[in-house]
Amino acid sequence: MTxxxxxxxxxxxxxxxxxxxxxxxxxxxxxxxxxxxGSVDSGRHTLExxxxxxxxxxxxxxxxxxxxxxxxxxxVTLVDPRSEAVNSGASASQIRAPMPGxxxxxxxxVGDSVSRGETILTIESMKLQTALTAPRDGVIAExxxxxxxxxxxxxxxxxFEDVSGEGQ
Amino acid sequence: MTARALxxxxxxxxxxxxxxxxxxxxxxxxxxxxxAVHHRVEKRAKHVRLAFEAIELEGASPVAAHxxxxxxxxxxxxxxxxxxxxxxxxxxxxxxxxxxxxxxxxTFIGPSADTISLMGDKISARNFAEERGVPVxxxxxxxxxxxxxAAAAEKIGFPLLIKAAAGGGGKGMSIVREASQLKEAAxxxxxxxxxxxxxxxxxxxxxxxxxxxxEVQVLGDGKGNAIHLMERECSVQxxxxxxxxEAPAANLPAALRDEICASAVRLAAAANYKNAGxxxxxxxADGRFFFLExxxxxxxxxxVTEMITGLDLVKAQIEIAADxxxxxxxxxxxxxxxxxxxxxxxxxxxxxxxxxxxxxxxLGVPEGPHLRFENxxxxxxxxxxxxxxxxxKLVAHGADRDAAIANTIEALKDLEILGVKTNTDxxxxxxxxxxxxxGELHTGFIPQYAGDLATAKLxxxxxxxxxxxxxxxxxEFRDIAFGLPEPHASIGYWRN
Numbered sequence: 114m115t116x117x118x119x120x121x122x123x124x125x126x127x128x129x130x131x132x133x134x135x136x137x138x139x140x141x142x143x144x145x146x147x148x149x150x151g152s153v154d155s156g157r158h159t160l161e162x163x164x165x166x167x168x169x170x171x172x173x174x175x176x177x178x179x180x181x182x183x184x185x186x187x188x189v190t191l192v193d194p195r196s197e198a199v200n201s202g203a204s205a206s207q208i209r210a211p212m213p214g215x216x217x218x219x220x221x222x223v224g225d226s227v228s229r230g231e232t233i234l235t236i237e238s239m240k241l242q243t244a245l246t247a248p249r250d251g252v253i254a255e256x257x258x259x260x261x262x263x264x265x266x267x268x269x270x271x272x273f274e275d276v277s278g279e280g281q
Numbered sequence: 282m283t284a285r286a287l288x289x290x291x292x293x294x295x296x297x298x299x300x301x302x303x304x305x306x307x308x309x310x311x312x313x314x315x316x317a318v319h320h321r322v323e324k325r326a327k328h329v330r331l332a333f334e335a336i337e338l339e340g341a342s343p344v345a346a347h348x349x350x351x352x353x354x355x356x357x358x359x360x361x362x363x364x365x366x367x368x369x370x371x372x373x374x375x376x377x378x379x380x381x382x383x384x385x386x387x388t389f390i391g392p393s394a395d396t397i398s399l400m401g402d403k404i405s406a407r408n409f410a411e412e413r414g415v416p417v418x419x420x421x422x423x424x425x426x427x428x429x430x431a432a433a434a435e436k437i438g439f440p441l442l443i444k445a446a447a448g449g450g451g452k453g454m455s456i457v458r459e460a461s462q463l464k465e466a467a468x469x470x471x472x473x474x475x476x477x478x479x480x481x482x483x484x485x486x487x488x489x490x491x492x493x494x495x496e497v498q499v500l501g502d503g504k505g506n507a508i509h510l511m512e513r514e515c516s517v518q519x520x521x522x523x524x525x526x527e528a529p530a531a532n533l534p535a536a537l538r539d540e541i542c543a544s545a546v547r548l549a550a551a552a553n554y555k556n557a558g559x560x561x562x563x564x565x566a567d568g569r570f571f572f573l574e575x576x577x578x579x580x581x582x583x584x585v586t587e588m589i590t591g592l593d594l595v596k597a598q599i600e601i602a603a604d605x606x607x608x609x610x611x612x613x614x615x616x617x618x619x620x621x622x623x624x625x626x627x628x629x630x631x632x633x634x635x636x637x638x639x640x641x642x643x644l645g646v647p648e649g650p651h652l653r654f655e656n657x658x659x660x661x662x663x664x665x666x667x668x669x670x671x672x673x674k675l676v677a678h679g680a681d682r683d684a685a686i687a688n689t690i691e692a693l694k695d696l697e698i699l700g701v702k703t704n705t706d707x708x709x710x711x712x713x714x715x716x717x718x719x720g721e722l723h724t725g726f727i728p729q730y731a732g733d734l735a736t737a738k739l740x741x742x743x744x745x746x747x748x749x750x751x752x753x754x755x756x757e758f759r760d761i762a763f764g765l766p767e768p769h770a771s772i773g774y775w776r777n
Contacts, residue, residue, distance in 0.1 A: 120748060127749075136762050171750065174700060189748060243633060
């Protein structure tokens with residue numbers, strides 16, 4: 114049985130190799146022995162991985178697990194294989210607003226070819242200005258907000274033209 | 282110690298969040314009833330729950346409600362408050378508000394409106410300081426004539442810093458390195474100043490390279506007596522705003538410290554300053570220091586001073602407002618150990634410290650005898666753009682600076698605000714950075730070490746731990762891994 118997990122935009126395979134006498138799971142080819150934890154509720158608890166204790170803090174959100182240990186906070190989502198096909202490449206074909214805010218200026222136009230990292234528009238939220246940049250090379254298909262217009266967090270503000278056979 | 286009873290029975294706190302909670306704590310200790318004010322979106326906020334009494338303010342937005350002076354004074358009169366504590370931000374340095382409070386027969390816990398006006402305008406404050414022998418940076422005063430301004434500014438030499446006369450928080454500020462950029466920079470600064478402060482006046486002053494931000498905590502009784510409670514260093518800043526403050530300043534020669542603190546006391550005494558206040562300086566690598574401004578209120582970072590002096594600054598403010606005078610003499614001020622404050626902000630350090638929103642799905646709070654976690658947070662709380670992104674302050678103490686650093690890092694690791702991105706992990710890297718540990722601080726610290734401070738790629742070991750921990754949290758995974766009998770499990774986990 115294999116699960117696909119998404120961590121910071123990268124997919125990882127977590128495979129259940131054996132369930133007894135101990136749970137053994139394989140991550141990207143590496144095997145680990147894991148004991149069943151007493152609790153996986155939001156909060157602090159200790160897991161046992163490879164016979165070693167790991168103290169973590171955890172929060173369950175609607176769609177992810179947020180895990181914190183050793184001064185690092187990491188969010189992991191479970192990739193639903195049914196939605197995966199539909200959304201394949203979605204993250205790279207559009208730009209979503211990282212924050213609610215408004216458009217200050219637009220540097221590119223529909224039809225422009227842009228390279229990864231080029232600024233497409235400048236937004237302002239909470240008095241801070243930030244550039245929204247192209248996540249990949251491509252051609253702008255649509256800019257959904259004009260200068261001065263507002264948007265909510267996660268709203269799509271720019272769409273790219275589809276690239277057939279795109280791997281990502 | 283105080284034999285006399287304070288004349289205040291009830292004090293309204295014209296603020297919210299962690300600072301309102303902080304003030305309530307002292308009011309409880311003094312046996313004074315606290316009154317919280319809040320916008321309807323914060324009906325169940327912590328400061329509202331902790332206060333003796335709460336009054337809802339009307340306003341188009343929560344910030345607008347907290348800036349509505351007449352409404353707040355009306356609330357204070359309505360509930361019979363003797364005094365108003367303004368906290369920091371909002372109306373705390375608004376001379377009109379201080380005057381209106383006094384006119385309503387209520388004690389404003391702060392200096393007089395005149396003192397606020399004097400210190401609130403950077404130019405009048407600077408002139409006042411200069412006349413009292415407090416060093417100020419060579420500068421050019423504002424004028425409507427941009428050409429004349431540019432010509433005069435050029436004479437000081439470059440680099441220059443352009444600032445808004447009415448400004449703060451880095452708005453309307455820019456560094457100019459050559460004559461050709463000067464007029465354009467002044468024009469942009471003036472328009473930004475006009476936008477944020479409704480006052481387009483800008484001035485230019487000598488820009489100190491690699492400057493340190495040193496400030497002195499003072500107390501004045503309003504009768505010309507003032508003392509200092511040592512200095513704080515607030516050099517670690519991003520976007521011109523402090524994120525880490527400490528007391529005392531690291532590697533500051535004793536003679537220089539005495540000179541800086543003495544000049545702050547001179548300024549406060551000359552102004553007949555009444556309240557706790559902060560005199561801010563810029564300190565160059567060459568040991569030259571210049572007056573920046575005076576903040577006529579309690580400072581965000583006041584806890585580090587409390588940690589090393591053992592004093593309660595809110596209590597001192599209240600006693601001074603009650604004309605009890607200064608709580609101690611300069612000789613009685615003793616500093617013990619070292620303290621560091623980290624501002625915990627909802628922001629993403631890896632994308633230029635952009636504010637983040639979300640909800641606090643889990644809140645784990647560090648605990649320890651040498652710690653203060655100043656906050657008004659609740660598990661499940663939404664973090665929105667209604668207010669400043671600062672969520673809380675983590676304040677640690679240690680016998681010396683190294684111990685304070687160790688305690689800070691340990692406490693930051695134990696602080697778990699999950700569900701909204703914060704700068705907590707970033708702060709661990711800043712405080713643990715060799716240059717920070719060595720006390721090599723200046724206001725360009727964050728950009729200088731940006732590469733070292735960026736979030737590192739996870740090691741394979743960390744990656745595997747995170748994925749295992751996360752997998753165990755997903756019911757779909759647990760059902761297969763631990764729950765169902767073998768043949769059933771193999772059917773697949775998406776079968777509902």
